[in-house]
Amino acid sequence: MDRQEVMERIAALSDRSFRAVENTVRALEQMKENRYPFLGNFLNVEKEESADPDVFVCSMPIVPEVLNPYRIVYGGVTATLHDMAMGWMLEHRFEPGSKFVTIDMQVNYHNPGKGKRLKAEARLVHQARELLQVACEIRGDQGELVSTSSATFLQLVRKESV
Structure with a gap:
């Protein structure tokens, strides 16, 4: 999948599923700041x-x-x-x-x-x-x-x- 296809699929998600994607992005960004593992940030x-x-x-x-x-x-x-x-x-x-x-x-x-x-x-x-x-x-x-x-x-x- 390329970026465009990923963005289109995200746009089609329900609000609940979108919140999970949003949390995933937040966890990835936090890894740069706090250096904790992804899963700890995700949870x-x-x-x-x-x-x-x-x-x-x-x-x-x-x-x-x-x-x-x-x-x-x-x-x-x-x-x-x-x-x-x-x-x-x-x-x-x-x-x-x-x-x-x-x-x-x-x-x-x-x-x-x-x-x-x-x-x-x-x-x-x-x-x-x-x-x-x-x-x-x-x-x-x-x-x-x-x-x-x-x-x-x-x-x-x-x-x-x-």
Whole structure:
């Protein structure tokens, strides 16, 4: 597809579908400014203040684009918020430029994700060299526990050349 065809197809979209395209464009533009990944910008994930310095808090709005046919947040979106919150927490906790990748994650769902916002709270559980165990809870805007997760992250360490 060329630009003209894309523009014509966008012009023919419903208002709801157009808002999804608009959100996509906004997320792409924000990547240049805040250097967050596209998906975090697309989901409007935002860091929040935490009363506990050992707990990292972030949240995202619940919008129609993240709802499944049952009008609750897709489980994959919830799992993505878990992964982002835990990874983001590690990036804030360690020296700038540290990089982490998820090597294992378990998510348990307790209640449907509904309301206006999901709030994630992540904390470091244990560190053994480059392996880090992290836990996260996600709650709805009424305080209900939506899901819990635990994950193992690998800290990528650049080997010194000899």
